Amino acid sequence: MGTASIFDEVPDIYKNRDVLSHRFIPDELPHRDREIRELASYLKHALKGYTPPNLLILGHTGTGKTVTVKKVLNELAKVAGNIVDISYVIANGTPFQVLNDIAYELNPQVNFRGISFKEAWNRFKKILSKEKVTIVVLDEVDKMLFHGSDLLYFLSREEKICTIALSNKINVMDLINDKRVLSSFNPIKIVFPKYNAIQLQDILQYRAKMAFYEGVLDEEVIPLCASLAALEREGDARYALDLLLYAGDEAIRQGSNKVTAQHVKIARRKVEEDFIKQSILNLSLVQKFLLLAVLRNEGASPREIYSICNEYLLKYRGETLSHRRLSSLLSDLELYGFVIYVRRGRGRGMGTAWQIYLNDTLDRKIVEEALKESILKDL
Numbered sequence: 519m520g521t522a523s524i525f526d527e528v529p530d531i532y533k534n535r536d537v538l539s540h541r542f543i544p545d546e547l548p549h550r551d552r553e554i555r556e557l558a559s560y561l562k563h564a565l566k567g568y569t570p571p572n573l574l575i576l577g578h579t580g581t582g583k584t585v586t587v588k589k590v591l592n593e594l595a596k597v598a599g600n601i602v603d604i605s606y607v608i609a610n611g612t613p614f615q616v617l618n619d620i621a622y623e624l625n626p627q628v629n630f631r632g633i634s635f636k637e638a639w640n641r642f643k644k645i646l647s648k649e650k651v652t653i654v655v656l657d658e659v660d661k662m663l664f665h666g667s668d669l670l671y672f673l674s675r676e677e678k679i680c681t682i683a684l685s686n687k688i689n690v691m692d693l694i695n696d697k698r699v700l701s702s703f704n705p706i707k708i709v710f711p712k713y714n715a716i717q718l719q720d721i722l723q724y725r726a727k728m729a730f731y732e733g734v735l736d737e738e739v740i741p742l743c744a745s746l747a748a749l750e751r752e753g754d755a756r757y758a759l760d761l762l763l764y765a766g767d768e769a770i771r772q773g774s775n776k777v778t779a780q781h782v783k784i785a786r787r788k789v790e791e792d793f794i795k796q797s798i799l800n801l802s803l804v805q806k807f808l809l810l811a812v813l814r815n816e817g818a819s820p821r822e823i824y825s826i827c828n829e830y831l832l833k834y835r836g837e838t839l840s841h842r843r844l845s846s847l848l849s850d851l852e853l854y855g856f857v858i859y860v861r862r863g864r865g866r867g868m869g870t871a872w873q874i875y876l877n878d879t880l881d882r883k884i885v886e887e888a889l890k891e892s893i894l895k896d897l
């Protein structure tokens with residue numbers, strides 16, 4: 519009795535669990551020396567009051583683009599004193615919304631409500647200080663370009679603004695079809711290569727040393743997380759770190775003082791589950807209904823899927839959509855990797871028919887659960 523607490527029983531394996539979070543910016547970034555040096559070489563101009571060239575940082579998801587840019591800009595801010603302003607945003611929204619976010623980072627007092635983009639731009643220019651170089655970081659820029667590229671046009675025509683755009687869509691420039699924009703936004707490209715298993719081990723090793731007490735990780739744990747990330751997720755460091763974190767939490771849940779390969783295997787399933795859930799959450803309600811229709815009728819034709827989806831829509835929303843609209847939404851589901859189209863010959867002279875299946879890599883039970891859960895939230 520007395521001081522005993524329910525928490526006494528819980529194993530203590532973490533020195534600092536936050537180190538494994540996505541938000542943490544480590545002091546060292548193994549295997550990114552070249553990229554750091556290259557970024558620094560361009561951004562150094564800002565220290566002399568010159569505007570650095572616009573940059574486009576490309577690379578597969580989890581190659582360290584965000585963390586590397588943030589790290590270099592933190593260092594720049596330390597030495598730049600009063601001559602550089604930095605505005606980092608995740609460019610998830612229309613050019614107007616993104617401009618609003620950029621402005622907010624520079625001056626929380628600005629308010630663009632109820633005005634046009636052009637007016638907002640004029641107000642934005644007024645908050646820029648004439649003597650300073652302003653560095654604008656548009657992370658995940660593809661999300662904005664999907665809505666429009668005007669902002670890139672205005673930013674790149676402005677003196678004293680350096681735009682750094684980041685994307686994991688290698689062909690992101692194809693999203694810009696406005697010639698005006700293409701001719702004024704002509705960035706230097708820096709491509710971040712994928713990590714291999716050995717490099718991922720170094721990255722994990724470094725973070726694990728800060729995160730866990732010594733001797734907590736079985737020796738096969740880091741190599742396993744690294745090789746799973748290399749083999750199954752094209753070297754995604756975020757996935758590797760997630761595996762390690764989930765494995766640690768799973769060990770604790772089981773009351774174990776050691777993290778083992780067995781915990782990593784359970785972690786793998788949980789990370790997968792979270793990933794599917796998150797991707798489904800990001801779909802529109804109609805797409806969720808389409809996916810549910812496919813899941814419950816695998817092998818059906820697109821037409822059949824549209825009808826079933828319309829039944830759901832009618833029942834829960836009191837409306838239906840044209841096949842044409844549904845067809846484009848279903849193609850998006852293929853693009854995102856949720857469904858596949860399989861071609862079936864109907865015999866000589868009968869043309870071909872398509873059948874829709876859920877992507878083989880997806881666990882059907884997880885998809886069904888996640889769909890039900892998130893559709894309920896929408897209704």
Ligand SMILES: Nc1ncnc2c1ncn2[C@@H]1O[C@H](COP(=O)(O)OP(=O)(O)OP(=O)(O)O)[C@@H](O)[C@H]1O
Nearest residue numbers: 540547548579580581582583584585686721755756
């Ligand atoms: N070289 C590295 N050293 C230490 N940690 C790293 C390294 N590279 C990536 N990470 C970590 O891996 C995770 C993913 O990195 P980051 O978010 O920078 O990827 P990204 O390239 O921006 O991916 P996305 O395209 O999905 O945005 C982060 O937690 C980051 O801290």
Ligand SMILES: [Mg+2]
Nearest residue numbers: 583584585657
């Ligand atoms: Mg990123």
